[in-house]
Amino acid sequence: MSVESPSTAPRLAPPRPHHPRRQPSRTPPYGFWRRLLPVLAAVALAIRLPSFLHPFWSPDEGYLAVQARILANGGELYETVVDRKPPLLPWLYEAAYTLLGDGSVQAMKLLAVAAQFGTAALLAAFARRRWGDRAGATAGVLFLLISVGFIPQDTQALTFEVVILPFTAAAVLFADRGRWGAAGVAVAGAFLTKQTGGVVLVPVLWLLWRTCGPGPAVRPALLRTAAGFAVPVAAAALLTDPAGFLFWTVTGSGTYAFSLTGSELHVLIRAFVNTLILCLCCVGVVPPVTRALRTTPRPAGTPLTDLWVWFAASAGAVTVGFHFYGHYFLQLLPPITLLATATLRSLRRERLRSVLSVPAWVCALFVVWAVFAPRSELVHAERVATAVREHSAPTDRVLVWGMHPQTYRLADRAPASRYLTAGLLTNFSGGRDGPQVGEAYGVPGAWRVFAEEMRARPPALIVDDSRGKPYGPERLPTLRRLLAGQYEPLPGTVEGTVLYVRSSGS
Structure with missing residues (x-):
C-alpha cells in the first residue's frame, strides 16, 4: 500500500470567504x-x-x-x-x-x-x-x-x-x-x-x-x-x-x-x-x-x-x-x-x-x-428710462415698443398696453429674424385689442426701441398709422431709440 507524500497529495483550495453585498452607508x-x-x-x-x-x-x-x-x-x-x-x-x-x-x-x-x-x-x-x-x-x-x-x-x-x-x-x-x-x-x-x-x-x-x-x-x-x-x-x-x-x-x-x-x-x-x-x-x-x-x-x-x-x-x-x-x-x-x-x-x-x-x-x-460681464442692454434700458422720465409725467402711461419691459420699471411709468413686449404682437423672439415676424404672426386677436387700447387711452409717449429689428414700425401698418396720425418724434435718439410725443393737433 503506497502512501502519497505530502508534496504529491492533491491540495484542496481553501473555501472562498463570503462577502455580502455592501449596503449603502447611511448615518441617522x-x-x-x-x-x-x-x-x-x-x-x-x-x-x-x-x-x-x-x-x-x-x-x-x-x-x-x-x-x-x-x-x-x-x-x-x-x-x-x-x-x-x-x-x-x-x-x-x-x-x-x-x-x-x-x-x-x-x-x-x-x-x-x-x-x-x-x-x-x-x-x-x-x-x-x-x-x-x-x-x-x-x-x-x-x-x-x-x-x-x-x-x-x-x-x-x-x-x-x-x-x-x-x-x-x-x-x-x-x-x-x-x-x-x-x-x-x-x-x-x-x-x-x-x-x-x-x-x-x-x-x-x-x-x-x-x-x-x-x-x-x-x-x-x-x-x-x-x-x-x-x-x-x-x-x-x-x-x-x-x-x-x-x-x-x-x-x-x-x-x-x-x-x-x-x-x-x-x-x-x-x-x-x-x-x-x-x-x-x-x-x-x-x-x-x-x-x-x-x-x-x-x-x-x-x-x-x-x-x-x-x-x-x-x-x-x-x-x-x-x-x-x-x-x-x-x-x-x-x-x-x-x-x-x-x-x-x-x-x-x-x-x-x-x-x-x-x-x-x-x-x-x-x-x-x-x-x-458687460451689461450693455441693461445700460441701454437705463438710458432710455432716463429719457422717458424727462419727457413724461409720473402719472403718464407710455408704450415701450421693444423687447425690454424692464424699461417701464426703471422709468417708473405705467404701460399703456397689456402687451409688455413687441414679441406678443409680432411673434418676434430674440434671434428669430425670419419671415414669420409681423402683424399676421402675433397672438390671434392681439392687434384688435391693441388698437382699442390706443384709441381708448392713447399713451403720452411712445418709445420705438426696435433699433432695426424686424418688428420696427415701418413693417407694421397699424403702428405706423398710429405714429403718423397722432405723434411726432423728438429730436435726436437714445442709442438708436426714437421717442414720440403726442402732436399738438391730436
Missing part, C-alpha cells in the same frame, strides 16, 4: 442633514451673489417685475396684463411686491437662491435614498456647481426654469417613494411655473408603472397622481380666467412655439453653442462618468432607467419651440446630476474629491464672469 438623518444643509446653503448663496449686483438680468425678470406692479395695483392676469406663461411665478412676484414694494426685486433674488438650494437638497435626498450618504452629498454639491454653467443672463436671472427645478426634483423624489398624490402636486407646480415643466410627469409615470406594474395597485396610484396634478391646475384656472388661462398657456402660442422658418441657421448655432457650454460646465465629471459606464457593471437593484427617462423628457422640453436659450438647458441638470452621481459613487473618496474639484473651478470662473 439628523446628523447627515445637519452637516450637509449649511454647506448647500452657503454654496447656493455664493454662486448667486452676482445676481444682486443688477436689478434685472434678462427681459423675463423685467416682464415679471412690471406684471407684479400691475397685479398688485388691482390688475388681472390674462386680462389687464398678459403673458404666455402660467400664473405661479407672476403670483409670487405680486406677493413680494405687495409686501415689500420696490424691495421685491431683491426678495425675488433670494427666492432664486432658495430654489437652487431646495433643488440641491431634494437631489441629495434622492441620491442618499438610493446610494447612501456620500452619494447624497455628491449630488447636492454637484448640482450647485454645474447650475451656473451658462452665460450670466441665463443663470443669474430668476428665470422660470430656476423655479421649475425644485418642483421637478420633488416630483421624482415623491414618485420614487411611492407618494403618488404628492408627486402629482409637484408636477402641477412645475407646469404652473412653465408649461414645459410638466414633462416631469413622464418619469413619474414610469416610476409608477415600475412600482405598481400591471396589477391592481396601478389604478389607485394613477388616480392619486392625476388628482394631485389636476386640482392645483384647475384652481389656478378658476382663480384667473379659465378661458384666458387656456388660451395664453396652451392654445394661443402655436406660431411662437413651432415656427422656425427663416431662422434655422441662427437657432442651430444657438443650440450647438449652448450644448458646448453645457459640456464645459460638466467637463470635470464627463471622463470618469464615461469610464465608469464603460467598465463598471451595473449594481443589482439600482436601475437607472428612470433617470434616463427623466433626461430624455427634459431634452424634449428643451427642444420644444426650437429656441434653445441657455436657461432652457437648466431643466437637464437634475437628471444629469443624478446620473453622474450614480456612476461616481464607485470612486474612492480622494479620487471623488479630485473629480469634483474640476467643476468647482469651472463654477468659480462662471461666477467671476457674472461679476465682470
Whole structure:
C-alpha cells in the first residue's frame, strides 16, 4: 500500500470567504442633514451673489417685475396684463411686491437662491435614498456647481426654469417613494411655473408603472397622481380666467412655439453653442462618468432607467419651440446630476474629491464672469428710462415698443398696453429674424385689442426701441398709422431709440 507524500497529495483550495453585498452607508438623518444643509446653503448663496449686483438680468425678470406692479395695483392676469406663461411665478412676484414694494426685486433674488438650494437638497435626498450618504452629498454639491454653467443672463436671472427645478426634483423624489398624490402636486407646480415643466410627469409615470406594474395597485396610484396634478391646475384656472388661462398657456402660442422658418441657421448655432457650454460646465465629471459606464457593471437593484427617462423628457422640453436659450438647458441638470452621481459613487473618496474639484473651478470662473460681464442692454434700458422720465409725467402711461419691459420699471411709468413686449404682437423672439415676424404672426386677436387700447387711452409717449429689428414700425401698418396720425418724434435718439410725443393737433 503506497502512501502519497505530502508534496504529491492533491491540495484542496481553501473555501472562498463570503462577502455580502455592501449596503449603502447611511448615518441617522439628523446628523447627515445637519452637516450637509449649511454647506448647500452657503454654496447656493455664493454662486448667486452676482445676481444682486443688477436689478434685472434678462427681459423675463423685467416682464415679471412690471406684471407684479400691475397685479398688485388691482390688475388681472390674462386680462389687464398678459403673458404666455402660467400664473405661479407672476403670483409670487405680486406677493413680494405687495409686501415689500420696490424691495421685491431683491426678495425675488433670494427666492432664486432658495430654489437652487431646495433643488440641491431634494437631489441629495434622492441620491442618499438610493446610494447612501456620500452619494447624497455628491449630488447636492454637484448640482450647485454645474447650475451656473451658462452665460450670466441665463443663470443669474430668476428665470422660470430656476423655479421649475425644485418642483421637478420633488416630483421624482415623491414618485420614487411611492407618494403618488404628492408627486402629482409637484408636477402641477412645475407646469404652473412653465408649461414645459410638466414633462416631469413622464418619469413619474414610469416610476409608477415600475412600482405598481400591471396589477391592481396601478389604478389607485394613477388616480392619486392625476388628482394631485389636476386640482392645483384647475384652481389656478378658476382663480384667473379659465378661458384666458387656456388660451395664453396652451392654445394661443402655436406660431411662437413651432415656427422656425427663416431662422434655422441662427437657432442651430444657438443650440450647438449652448450644448458646448453645457459640456464645459460638466467637463470635470464627463471622463470618469464615461469610464465608469464603460467598465463598471451595473449594481443589482439600482436601475437607472428612470433617470434616463427623466433626461430624455427634459431634452424634449428643451427642444420644444426650437429656441434653445441657455436657461432652457437648466431643466437637464437634475437628471444629469443624478446620473453622474450614480456612476461616481464607485470612486474612492480622494479620487471623488479630485473629480469634483474640476467643476468647482469651472463654477468659480462662471461666477467671476457674472461679476465682470458687460451689461450693455441693461445700460441701454437705463438710458432710455432716463429719457422717458424727462419727457413724461409720473402719472403718464407710455408704450415701450421693444423687447425690454424692464424699461417701464426703471422709468417708473405705467404701460399703456397689456402687451409688455413687441414679441406678443409680432411673434418676434430674440434671434428669430425670419419671415414669420409681423402683424399676421402675433397672438390671434392681439392687434384688435391693441388698437382699442390706443384709441381708448392713447399713451403720452411712445418709445420705438426696435433699433432695426424686424418688428420696427415701418413693417407694421397699424403702428405706423398710429405714429403718423397722432405723434411726432423728438429730436435726436437714445442709442438708436426714437421717442414720440403726442402732436399738438391730436
